[in-house]
Amino acid sequence: MSTNEKHQFQAEIAQLLDIVIHSLYTDKEIFVRELISNAADASEKLKFLQTSGTEVVDPDAPLGIAIVTDEAAKTIAITDAGIGMTHGELIDNLGTIAHSGSRAFLEQIKANKGDASLIGQFGVGFYAAFMAADKVTVNTRSCKPGEEGWKWESDGKTGYEIEPAANLPRGTTILLHLKEEEFAKADRIREIIKRYSNFVPFPITLNGEAVNTVQAIWTRNKSDIKEEEYTEFYEYMGHDSEAPAYRLHFNADAPLSIRALLFVPSRSIEQLGMTRAESEVHLYCRKVLIESKAKGLFPEWLRFLRGVVDSEDLPLNISRETMQDSALMQKLNRVLTGRFLKFLDEEAKADPENYAKFFAEHGHCLKEGVAIDYEHRAALSKLLRFESSLTEKGKQTSLADYVSRMPDEQKEIYFILAANRESAEASPYFEVLKAKGFEALFLYDPRDEFVMDHLREFEGKPVQAAEKADLALDQEFTALSEEEAKGLAAFIKETLGERVHEVRASKRLVGSPAVAVESEKFMTSSMRRILKAMNREGGQSFEAKPDLELNPNHAMMASLEKMRHTDAALAAKVAEQIFDNARVAAGLLEDPREMLSRMNELLVQLLAK
């Protein structure tokens, strides 16, 4: 054997290298990840040989990955004490296609115009070295006893040369003669290692200093992991010094191989201001980062999640652009989302107080899910919490508990949107529910009404705005006869004219003299108020034209009925005021100026008596 053998790259490798050198400009830094992965693989294999009792060279050499940068020489060297390569392995592994990956990678690269970051998944990661280097030197000695060391060298163009190298320790050093200084700078390399390779399970040093400190604990058994390790991991991954609200660590083998470690931060950054949270769940394949903040891994409404998902099932033919839409990603999304919602449900049952804290921070995201995600709506609806007429102030109930308290004759789940508990309890819409002993959910956020609107039902029970409840109290006409009530209603309708849709006697009022009720079927007063606010410029289309219901058992109505025969002008003024009061209660009165001047006139007339 001559001391300096020249070899040609296999045609496919030559073609691959041509593209790597001439067409890949983005993500050049991933060569560091690829070479570290290879070093870790080689170390892992050595560990396996040793534990299975195979004899290896330098059995006591510690397994670690040493990286040395030299700015003056414009080089970077990556050294491991792994299995190394024999002469034959050098040719097989670094000169021919041992894997079918390169053709697949070439096709992907052509289709995706130069996204190099996936090169490792095609089993051709080593060649990423040529993105950054114009010459690569590999010094390697196999762990097999009796093997010599070899030096492999190439400019990535004309082929490679192999010659013997004496006195090498077990393992491999890859030396890159860099095209640019960037990758000879220690700070830059440290940043790259932290980003992609922080969880590689062997100690990595950079110019002698330890770099990766945090372990990829998600691949370990839960029972072997100490609480402090989770804490340290979360602080690192979540950039959060406060303990998380929840942690879910789970493994699945079917339908997909998944190792996931997910955290819910104890605070929502969205509650603090206008910022929208961005999911910080990173996608790994065997502890190596594939995509940080992976898009499409979870639905948008779980954007508060942080952590990692590691799946060995990521196929070769996947690119970052298509990843989001790929069937695999959708499958991952479905499995992960379902698992996480199940977890929340269990936690909510096991520790309702802790769940209440979680819900106060992140509940708005779950509500968003109810409104927009049909697939998970049923699971999400179990996780909703609202204050109700039967909870204490500030405490909330689940819909399931609400349903369990429903009396037999109650067929629907009722809610009232109000500014706070006091106004919900004082709402005229609540009167009939209260009289019948039906519970009402109290909603304080206008968006909640949209959530209810999309929810439509829970466990087969329709969800209904109290305003729309088709309920009547069994009561007689006491203050007014049915006839009188009709006459009074006609008088008020005539007085109010087009501002009101219909005036009629009510069957649902106890203490209030009158109530304004939205007249359109699929609308409520509060919904109309919101639509109107959103459509300020848009003109009249959302102007309310409610029905007015009169309480035939209220003394005010009896007096008014009398007055309209004796002093029709004053009765009309009072009718106007009753209407405005009802609109105030329904949140429909926007400009109170007219009402105030009328009220003053009424006071003047009252005082003159």
Ligand code: ADP
């Ligand atoms: P992959 O890592 O997917 O197999 P690469 O192109 O990264 O593809 O590497 C090709 C092969 O070269 C590896 O499978 C391995 O056999 C060999 N190899 C690369 N780096 C090392 C190393 N540091 N030590 C031992 N073998 C290595």
Ligand code: MG
């Ligand atoms: Mg590799």
